[in-house]
Amino acid sequence: MNRFKDILKALGPGMVITASFIGPGTVTTMTRAGAGFGYSILWAVIFSVIATIVLQEMIIRLALVTRRGLGEAIYDLFSNTLGKFFVVWISMLAVAIGCAAYMSGDLLGTSLGLGYLLDIPTNILAPVVGVIILTIGLLGSYKVVEKIMLGLMVIMGATFITTMFLVKPDWGEVFSGALIPSIPDGSIIMVIALIGTTVVPYNFFLHATAVHERFGSLKYLTLARWDTIISITIGGIISAAILISAGTLIYGQEVDNVVALSGPLVPVLGEVWAPVFISVGLFAAGFSSALASPMGAAATVSSFFKWEGGMKNKKFKMVFGLVILIGVVTSAIGFEPLEVILLAQALNGLILPLIAILIYIIVNKKGLMGKHKNGPILNIAGFLVVAVVSFLGIYSMIDAVTAFFG
Secondary structure, eight states: OHHHHHHHHHOSHHHHHHHHHSSHHHHHHHHHHHHHHTTTTHHHHHHHHHHHHHHHHHHHHHHHHHSOOHHHHHHHHOOSHHHHHHHHHHHHHHHHHHHHHHHHHHHHHHHHHHHHHHTOOHHHHHHHHHHHHHHHHHHOOHHHHHHHHHHHHHHHIIIIIHHHHHTOOOHHHHHHHHHSOOOOTTOHHHHHHHHHTTSOHHHHHHHHHHHHHHOOSGGGHHHHHHHHHHHHHHHHHHHHHHHHHHHHHSTTOOOSSGGGGHHHHHHHHHHHHHHHHHHHHHHHHHHHHHHHHHHHHHHHHHHHHTOOSGGGSHHHHHHHHHHHHHHHHHHHHTOOOHHHHHHHHHHHHHHHHHHHHHHHHHTTOHHHHGGGSOOHHHHHHHHHHHHHHHHHHHHHHHHHHHHHHO
């Protein structure tokens, strides 16, 4: 019992990462996947959870064994100046540009739920949300952020998992879709999107920072592992719940976002509570992602430049504030930086496999990791995950470049 209490008390950094990847993009992707293909590609969500756990476990091990961030480890991995310059600056700029480019969408997605309920335009609500997040980042501490993320995870879980049970899906079909991989006609891009929306490059850097903030030494490695496994599994269940609900309620329909679920839920929850229920869940998902994105950018830049102090560092707060302000301005004026987003997608497609491979190399260095380097089982799992993630990243990059020139 005491062990179980210790594990519950340790939940934190993993929840931050989970709350980060369940954003408006994930919610929309899961909804469209369920509406378009029912439960048939639910297995891709399961794979994405396993892949994320494998990669993020390597990160917490690296963080606790070396007491360094991923950026520092990558920086020190290269002795060649040209190689170091390319990898460090491309990785850092790709993450920073990506977070800034997607910030407007995160804020608008956050405001979609409230805007739907209050009948207020999202381009008015989004900057307000951005200012609130900016205040939290500049005045708050990691502990404050962690508590907010935990609260948002509870809201998302209560909303989307409850919805899944209320709609009464065909559980036999659900388990079939979860355990038997299939790729229906026209689903390959959606499968890639389901996995890509969960394995997020900046979360590798953010997780190391969060682990340093929360766990003081290597003796907490086991608890940090449990935190990662439990948190990301919960995130996977929430993501799967959205897909299952959409597959049950709106299969075969064209949809843009999870708000489309509120109509079919009216017979179950009533005209008043159906939109409230879905909108609150969407707001929680958006707010968590909008808070994590600038943190991820700041953690990445801090790690590469070896800034110490985490969220207490003024330079960390400066990067955080800059990314948020970009989102506030672009969401307020309704600016859709398509070219910048495509550039960010291409860059992230390039660095996702690059960073995944570097993580795999770093955690296999006996001189750095000692007895905590990858064992045979972790190496096999890691190799498979890195191979799939590399394919996804390259596909995403080609897709973005094609769209850019098309």
